[in-house]
Amino acid sequence: MPGARKPLLIGVIAAVVVVALAAAVLFFFQQPQQPAPIPGPSEETAAPVRPQEIPVRPQEIEVLRISQRADLSTIDVQVATDSPTLNVFGHVYETLFKLRFTPDGTPVFEPHLVESYNFVNETAIKFKLRSGIRFHDGKPLTAEDVVATFRRGPVVGSIPRTLLGPVKSVEAIDDLTFVIVLKYPFAPIIAHLAHPSTAIIPAWVAELFPDKPINSTAYIIGTGPFRFVEFRKLERTVLERFEDYWGPQPTVKRLEWVPVEDDDTRAAKLEAGDVNIITHVPPHLARLLRDRGFKVVQMPSTRIIYIGISVDRITDPRVRQALNLAVDKNAIVSRILEGAGTVATAPIPPAVFGYSPQTPYGYDPDRARKLLEEAGWAGRELIMIAPSGRYLKDREIAEAIQMYLQAIGLNVRLTTMEWAAYIAKVMGEVRDFDLFLLGWSTATLDADYGLYSLFHSKAPFNRMRYSNLKVDELLEAARAEADVEKRKQLYRQAQELIWQDAPWIFLHVEDLIVVMDPNLENVEVQPIERWILTYATRR
Amino acid sequence: MLRYIIKRFFTSLLTFFAILLFTFILARLLPGDPITVMYGEMQPTPEVRAALERELGLDKPIVVQFFIYASRMLRGDWGLSVHTRVPVAALAGDAFLSTLVLTAFSITLAAALGLLLSYLSVVRYNTLVDKVIRGVSVGTFSLPVFWWGYILILVFAVQLRWLPAGGKGGIEHLILPSLTLAMVNLGMITRVSRAAMIEVLMQDHVVLAKAKGLSNGDVMVRHVIRNALVAIVTVIGLRFGVLLGGAVITETVFAYPGMGKMIVDAILTRDYPVLIGGMFIASLAVMIVNLAVDMAYALLDPRVRVGG
Numbered sequence: 001m002p003g004a005r006k007p008l009l010i011g012v013i014a015a016v017v018v019v020a021l022a023a024a025v026l027f028f029f030q031q032p033q034q035p036a037p038i039p040g041p042s043e044e045t046a047a048p049v050r051p052q053e054i055p056v057r058p059q060e061i062e063v064l065r066i067s068q069r070a071d072l073s074t075i076d077v078q079v080a081t082d083s084p085t086l087n088v089f090g091h092v093y094e095t096l097f098k099l100r101f102t103p104d105g106t107p108v109f110e111p112h113l114v115e116s117y118n119f120v121n122e123t124a125i126k127f128k129l130r131s132g133i134r135f136h137d138g139k140p141l142t143a144e145d146v147v148a149t150f151r152r153g154p155v156v157g158s159i160p161r162t163l164l165g166p167v168k169s170v171e172a173i174d175d176l177t178f179v180i181v182l183k184y185p186f187a188p189i190i191a192h193l194a195h196p197s198t199a200i201i202p203a204w205v206a207e208l209f210p211d212k213p214i215n216s217t218a219y220i221i222g223t224g225p226f227r228f229v230e231f232r233k234l235e236r237t238v239l240e241r242f243e244d245y246w247g248p249q250p251t252v253k254r255l256e257w258v259p260v261e262d263d264d265t266r267a268a269k270l271e272a273g274d275v276n277i278i279t280h281v282p283p284h285l286a287r288l289l290r291d292r293g294f295k296v297v298q299m300p301s302t303r304i305i306y307i308g309i310s311v312d313r314i315t316d317p318r319v320r321q322a323l324n325l326a327v328d329k330n331a332i333v334s335r336i337l338e339g340a341g342t343v344a345t346a347p348i349p350p351a352v353f354g355y356s357p358q359t360p361y362g363y364d365p366d367r368a369r370k371l372l373e374e375a376g377w378a379g380r381e382l383i384m385i386a387p388s389g390r391y392l393k394d395r396e397i398a399e400a401i402q403m404y405l406q407a408i409g410l411n412v413r414l415t416t417m418e419w420a421a422y423i424a425k426v427m428g429e430v431r432d433f434d435l436f437l438l439g440w441s442t443a444t445l446d447a448d449y450g451l452y453s454l455f456h457s458k459a460p461f462n463r464m465r466y467s468n469l470k471v472d473e474l475l476e477a478a479r480a481e482a483d484v485e486k487r488k489q490l491y492r493q494a495q496e497l498i499w500q501d502a503p504w505i506f507l508h509v510e511d512l513i514v515v516m517d518p519n520l521e522n523v524e525v526q527p528i529e530r531w532i533l534t535y536a537t538r539r
Numbered sequence: 540m541l542r543y544i545i546k547r548f549f550t551s552l553l554t555f556f557a558i559l560l561f562t563f564i565l566a567r568l569l570p571g572d573p574i575t576v577m578y579g580e581m582q583p584t585p586e587v588r589a590a591l592e593r594e595l596g597l598d599k600p601i602v603v604q605f606f607i608y609a610s611r612m613l614r615g616d617w618g619l620s621v622h623t624r625v626p627v628a629a630l631a632g633d634a635f636l637s638t639l640v641l642t643a644f645s646i647t648l649a650a651a652l653g654l655l656l657s658y659l660s661v662v663r664y665n666t667l668v669d670k671v672i673r674g675v676s677v678g679t680f681s682l683p684v685f686w687w688g689y690i691l692i693l694v695f696a697v698q699l700r701w702l703p704a705g706g707k708g709g710i711e712h713l714i715l716p717s718l719t720l721a722m723v724n725l726g727m728i729t730r731v732s733r734a735a736m737i738e739v740l741m742q743d744h745v746v747l748a749k750a751k752g753l754s755n756g757d758v759m760v761r762h763v764i765r766n767a768l769v770a771i772v773t774v775i776g777l778r779f780g781v782l783l784g785g786a787v788i789t790e791t792v793f794a795y796p797g798m799g800k801m802i803v804d805a806i807l808t809r810d811y812p813v814l815i816g817g818m819f820i821a822s823l824a825v826m827i828v829n830l831a832v833d834m835a836y837a838l839l840d841p842r843v844r845v846g847g
Contacts, residue, residue: 073808074577074622081581158581211590215624233623233630234796234804235707258706260794264689265705269794272696272704417570419579420809424571427582438580461580 059537063254065275066533067266071234071259075220076213077199078149078157083441083529084279086196088237088257090530092136093199093222096127096146097190099445101526107351107445109194113141113223122482123168123182125189131176133246135202136227143172148203150180155211159197162453162460163444166479185480187487188446191353195444196530225250225534234259250534251522270294270515277516277523279531282392283338286513294515297525300342301512302349303441304450305391307384307401307505310434312465314382320502321361322371323435326408327401328363333508336396340511347451347498349509351527354447354478354491358499361506368408381411384435387422391439392510398437401505426463436463439510443528447491448479455498466503547833551826558822559612559815563605566811572597573621573809595621595811612819618812627816630801635820637707638790638797642782645717646724650771653728657767658759660729661736672729680726688719688792705793716793720782728774735770739763769839776832 070084077089098112111117117127133141150170153160166186172178182189192198205219214220220228225247226239239255258275260266266278267285271292281289281296290296309320329343342350345357372378382405386398395416402414412435417425426436440461442450452475453459457467471494478490499506514525519539524532574583574591583591592598596607611618617627660672679687695715696704702715739745745762753761787799798821805814 072623075624079577081577081579155584156587158578158583161584162581211587212594213591213624215619217625231623231625232633232796233620233625234634234794234800258794260705262791262794265692265792265794268689268692268697268704269706272692272700274696274703274706418807420571420576420807421569422571423579424575427575440580460582 059251059539061252061536061538063256064252064277064533064536065256065258066277066279066531067258067260067269067275068278069259069261069263069266069280072231072237072257074213075217075231076156076209077201077220077222078153078160078197079213080157080197081159084259087529087531088239089199089222090196090224090532091226091239091255091534092220092224092228093196093201094224095194095196095199097194099191099194099526099528105351107353109190112194113200120179122185125180125182126173127178127180129176129178130246133223134244135223136221136242137202138244139202139204141200141223142175142203143178144175145200145203145206146170146178147172148206149200150198152201152206152210153198156209156213157197158460159195162449163192163195163198185482187479187482188353188444188448191444191446192449226255248535251537252533252535255533267515270517276520277514277531277533279512279514281513281515283340283511283513286340286515289515293518295518295520297514297516297523298340298511299525299527300349300351300509301441302351302443302445302528303391303439303510304344304347304349305341305394305397305437305439305507305510306344306347307507308436308438308464309503309505310431310436310464311467311503313431313434316375316377317501318371318375319377321500322368322375322377322408323405323505324361324502325364325368325371326410327404327505327507329507330363332397332400336393336400337508337511340392340513341508342511343508344506346495347455347504347506348442348447348495349450349527352442352445352447352450354451354488354495356488356492356495358495361502365404365408372408372410378409379411381413382434383432384412384414384437385422385425385433386414386416386437387419388416390419390422391437394437397507401435431465435505438463441529445528447487448475451475451491451494451498452479455494455503464503466501468497468501471497471501543837544834547830551830555822555826559609559819560605562815562818562822563608566806566809566814567601567604569806569809571809573811576809577622608815612815617816617819620813621810622808627812630813631798631816631820634796634798634801634817635824637795638786638799639824641713641717641789641795641797642720642786644713645720646775646778646782648717649721649724649728650775652721653725653732654764654767654771656725656729657733657736658764660733661740661763662759664737673733676726676729676733678726679722680724682722684719684723684788685792687722688716688789691715691719692792705795707796712795716789716795719789719792720786724774724778724782727778728771731770731774732767736763736767739766765839769836772832772835772839776829 068084070082072088073082073085074080077093080086080089094113096112096114097109100108100110102108113129113133114127115130117125120126129141129143135141147170150164150167154164166182166184168181168183170178170180199222202221205214205221217228217231225242225245227242229238229240231237237257241250241253260269263282263285267289269275270278286296286298309323314320333339333341333343345360346355348355384398384402386394388395398414398416402412405412426438440450440454453461455462455466455471456475457472474490474494478487481487481490512527512529514531516523521537521539523536574588596604619626620630656672660669663669692704692715695702703712706712739762745758748758748762786797787803790797790800798817802814802817805817
């Protein structure tokens with residue numbers, strides 16, 4: 001249609017302007033109706049938030065909806081390796097011990113399903129279960145269930161395998177008594193028995209699936225405060241209060257876990273009142289939501305992010321130290337993570353038992369260059385791989401590190417991949433890379449899990465192929481040492497050596513950010529990436 | 540007519556098998572296997588890996604895997620999701636139904652509005668109404684799907700609180716996502732059907748019909764709109780495959796558990812049974828829709844039959 005162009009253009013511009021104006025007007029017009037900002041709770045929640053002593057009758061919650069980024073990855077608690085899944089199961093299943101935080105943030109492991117325990121000798125512990133605990137199918141909890149759980153766990157799941165690795169045998173003495181015999185004296189055993197991956201499942205379920213993941217939600221049966229009701233993939237997982245629960249009755253009647261992958265949508269759902277709590281909130285959204293009056297809980301997690309260095313390819317420690325000196329970790333935390341992290345000061349985070357702060361490498365590109373020259377590495381090419389979308393700003397961090405390393409004269413070829421391809425490459429036998437980005441969460445809050453699993457030369461997760469016999473010796477001695485002070489000493493020495501050997505570029509500890517309705521109380525957020533909603537109340 | 544349908548049916552069947560084979564090969568070519576992904580930083584013992592590989596049939600040669608899989612598919616045994624152990628048939632069925640409802644809703648909305656707007660545009664040819672409608676229709680499909688999604692969420696869920704920001708539930712959960720999807724198609728449908736109507740209006744038989752004394756309304760309904768319908772059906776047909784793809788973004792933004800989202804997730808987690816089951820249903824659907832569109836053509840426009 002000749003001559004139609006001009007009016008058409010005007011029409012387009014008019015339409016866009018009208019729509020944009022309408023959106024802007026609605027947006028700004030509504031601003032004053034937002035709840036008044038409350039003081040930023042990040043300061044007041046420096047220590048983990050935990051339920052206060054609840055007054056006589058708390059205000060119950062009919063339905064509490066929480067939105068995590070990811071859906072259940074598996075329906076088998078012993079197979080699960082990710083925190084979104086373990087968080088759901090943490091409400092269905094229970095462990096022998098329970099992790100609690102004192103008001104000053106110190107972790108304490110309290111007997112939970114067990115009533116009492118005592119060391120028969122250095123390697124044998126006798127436990128007595130509480131009586132009167134029932135599974136959701138009505139059957140009582142017995143020592144046989146513990147035996148069957150601990151027998152199956154290491155076969156099907158890698159976390160139970162790690163946690164229960166030092167266990168030689170578990171034997172039931174009577175209905176409520178059992179003995180765990182260790183392969184060697186192993187101090188962190190109690191911490192391991194508080195990890196959600198060692199939760200107790202019914203013996204009959206364990207025996208039905210001895211060597212493969214369970215295949216139906218009908219077998220999701222625990223002793224926890226909530227029983228499993230429904231799992232609809234990508235839609236929701238529903239839990240309901242278990243009326244026969246042995247402990248204090250939960251204050252929440254129904255829990256709905258809603259997976260929402262998109263960060264903005266998760267925030268919008270909270271704002272729209274569709275959900276009450278959202279997790280894995282990126283820092284810029286947390287700031288926005290705080291300004292709008294929502295309660296923000298931000299704290300350092302136990303997840304450390306590092307660049308693993310293939311020690312078999314970069315054998316000279318001076319080069320590895322140079323890599324550490326070349327990277328400005330403070331800049332990464334403050335600019336890329338927008339402050340949602342803390343620069344690593346040891347191979348394990350400060351919240352973990354045995355943590356010993358090391359002298360920071362600092363940002364010193366000149367010294368890094370010098371070290372490289374001494375080692376004859378100047379101008380070399382390095383191959384670096386990183387995941388995209390697995391950890392907070394992982395791709396951006398990898399790109400920044402590439403730039404830092406290029407600034408000291410190395411030639412870094414970076415490839416970022418989606419998680420599935422990436423993890424296959426990192427775990428694979430062909431290792432044609434020098435640097436890789438990964439994270440590790442020391443969920444037991446004990447140095448053994450964070451150091452032994454990653455730095456012992458025979459450890460399965462030592463992807464750096466790092467080997468220092470002295471470190472091996474120290475880590476072995478520490479796990480067997482019963483004296484708390486002596487253990488700390490051993491871990492201090494091990495960390496010093498690891499820090500000097502630098503099999504990692506030590507980066508940062510990620511922050512956890514959870515945002516919720518301002519009138520929600522008693523939602524317990526733990527640094528091990530756990531949110532416990534059992535006793536949440538409304539103000 | 541029957542010959543045409545049979546011919547179309549067999550070409551569709553061929554396409555379908557090609558898609559099936561292609562998806563299967565593509566899934567296996569991607570780096571990363573489901574077991575590695577499932578266990579992440581903590582890899583399973585060699586025994587567990589072997590047991591899982593046996594169970595999933597990953598230990599067999601790839602050709603054997605394909606035949607086992609194809610025969611299972613045809614028998615209706617679609618297996619379990621590698622990760623969640625939920626039956627794939629149920630999962631894919633649910634997701635497909637969700638997406639179908641969503642797309643049907645949005646297509647109906649877009650077609651109805653599009654037809655109305657194009658009609659208005661034609662009867663008010665070259666007036667302000669026409670110009671505004673043209674402008675809006677270009678605007679709607681020029682802006683990306685996610686932009687519409689976020690704007691609609693911001694306005695109707697966050698600010699006005701009239702509708703939920705996402706998820707699945709009653710009809711209220713459908714309005715925003717289907718409106719989002721409709722936006723992109725609305726502009727397209729309006730433009731295409733407007734052009735079709737104008738073209739028909741200029742044709743001899745319409746001039747003749749008018750000369751024979753048919754009223755304007757009769758001309759519009761009998762000749763013009765009927766032709767516009769062909770155009771709309773074409774657009775819907777063409778857009779359906781695109782809709783499934785576009786639905787991925789809409790489903791992600793609205794956390795809507797549909798087909799597009801399920802397939803993308805299955806790719807990312809290398810959940811082969813879910814991926815293949817999803818593709819199976821999706822390609823079947825696109826095929827059936829294309830077939831239906833072609834039939835609709837044949838009914839609406841006899842020339843198609845002659846040519847086909």
